[in-house]
Amino acid sequence: MTDLSDLTYVVGARRDSAGIRFEHVSHRYRSAQGDVDALIDIDFEIAAGEIFGIIGRSGAGKSTLVRTINRLEKPGAGRVLLNATDLSQLGERALAQARRRIGMIFQHFNLLSSSTVAENIGLPLRIAGIPAAQIKSKVDSLLELVGLSDKRDVYPARLSGGQKQRVGIARALVHDPEVLLCDEATSALDPETTESILQLLRDINRRLGLTVVLITHEMEVIRSACDRVAVMERGRIVEIGEVWRVFGSPQADATRALLQTVTHDLPPAFREQIGSARRSPKDALLLEVLVDGQGGSDPDLVALVGALSEPEIRLVHGVIEQVQGRAQGRLVLAVPGSRETTLNVGAWTALPGWRGQRVRHLGYLNAGAQHA
Numbered sequence: 001m002t003d004l005s006d007l008t009y010v011v012g013a014r015r016d017s018a019g020i021r022f023e024h025v026s027h028r029y030r031s032a033q034g035d036v037d038a039l040i041d042i043d044f045e046i047a048a049g050e051i052f053g054i055i056g057r058s059g060a061g062k063s064t065l066v067r068t069i070n071r072l073e074k075p076g077a078g079r080v081l082l083n084a085t086d087l088s089q090l091g092e093r094a095l096a097q098a099r100r101r102i103g104m105i106f107q108h109f110n111l112l113s114s115s116t117v118a119e120n121i122g123l124p125l126r127i128a129g130i131p132a133a134q135i136k137s138k139v140d141s142l143l144e145l146v147g148l149s150d151k152r153d154v155y156p157a158r159l160s161g162g163q164k165q166r167v168g169i170a171r172a173l174v175h176d177p178e179v180l181l182c183d184e185a186t187s188a189l190d191p192e193t194t195e196s197i198l199q200l201l202r203d204i205n206r207r208l209g210l211t212v213v214l215i216t217h218e219m220e221v222i223r224s225a226c227d228r229v230a231v232m233e234r235g236r237i238v239e240i241g242e243v244w245r246v247f248g249s250p251q252a253d254a255t256r257a258l259l260q261t262v263t264h265d266l267p268p269a270f271r272e273q274i275g276s277a278r279r280s281p282k283d284a285l286l287l288e289v290l291v292d293g294q295g296g297s298d299p300d301l302v303a304l305v306g307a308l309s310e311p312e313i314r315l316v317h318g319v320i321e322q323v324q325g326r327a328q329g330r331l332v333l334a335v336p337g338s339r340e341t342t343l344n345v346g347a348w349t350a351l352p353g354w355r356g357q358r359v360r361h362l363g364y365l366n367a368g369a370q371h372a
């Protein structure tokens with residue numbers, strides 16, 4: 001008979017959320033095709049109550065890492081602690097109990113097509129032997145939480161992708177977990193639906209205080225939802241930190257490659273006009289001002305205005321956006337050939353207003369093309 005003593009039946013019954021500690025975790029898959037080192041000496045901590053993103057290219061080791069949290073994967077070396085508990089030390093019964101502290105949602109929702117929304121959500125409770133009346137009340141409150149009260153008796157085939165994922169989220173929350181693992185939970189959804197699911201996850205994180213671990217290969221998802229992020233590459237964590245810091249000044253090549261999808265590149269037609277060398281005295285020098293967020297929520301434009309008040313310097317491209325309440329982006333200035341020698345970029349950027357803004361030479365804007 002299942003021990004029901006620690007199950008709670010009220011949505012929002014806030015448990016203390018759990019922190020997760022990886023201690024020198026390594027894992028090797030052995031197969032006929034050869035061994036794969038999926039995790040190599042992973043050592044870091046996810047704080048209780050944070051939304052933590054894990055990003056990396058396909059095969060980087062993200063799923064394997066997350067599966068060590070609920071011991072779907074047993075690491076070959078090292079330990080994973082859930083709120084100081086080492087799940088590897090638990091017997092079968094205690095492990096089953098501990099796994100209830102960890103909910104999980106998946107890319108393809110994993111719903112039973114022959115069961116209604118309410119039946120899908122209540123399934124883990126039925127398996128645990130909870131009385132029907134308690135299941136009903138729990139399912140009703142979860143349906144309300146995820147905004148699907150009107151879909152109670154509908155079958156999954158009649159739901160949109162976003163609605164299916166809401167059912168998945170409700171089902172993952174039936175045991176009031178302390179941790180919610182999300183494995184590419186928005187990868188099958190369009191951008192608008194993705195944003196609504198991320199909004200729901202943020203809301204649940206805040207209201208229930210639960211730790212959310214989110215795997216994705218989409219930087220956009222990390223930017224929109226996470227507090228901190230770890231970037232994985234070939235089994236290792238190559239970069240870790242607050243999202244705005246990692247986005248503002250990525251250190252690892254893997255991070256820079258992933259960020260290409262969200263950094264607003266120069267329009268192709270404009271890029272075609274840029275050369276690496278001056279071809280005519282009239283060619284303008286292009287300076288790119290990178291705003292990395294160190295300066296806070298508002299980029300200090302005093303310095304930039306100072307630059308623009310230099311005669312003939314033009315602002316030719318610019319994007320600034322907020323990441324975790326910090327301004328990030330870039331601006332491109334064109335300095336005419338006649339001014340290049342007298343312009344003292346070093347003197348501008350030494351001014352206090354340039355904190356968090358770096359300037360680099362982008363190339364030369366072809367004078368002929370400018371007037372084309």
Ligand SMILES: Nc1ncnc2c1ncn2[C@@H]1O[C@H](COP(=O)(O)OP(=O)(O)OP(=O)(O)O)[C@@H](O)[C@H]1O
Pocket residue numbers: 029030031036037038056057058059060061062063064065217
């Ligand atoms: N059961 C397995 N047997 C052998 N190799 C495996 C197994 N599962 C994963 N791998 C390999 O381990 C490495 C890490 O896989 P993992 O699924 O953790 O990566 P991932 O970053 O989650 O990738 P994706 O984004 O494609 O899901 C890959 O090289 C993969 O091929």
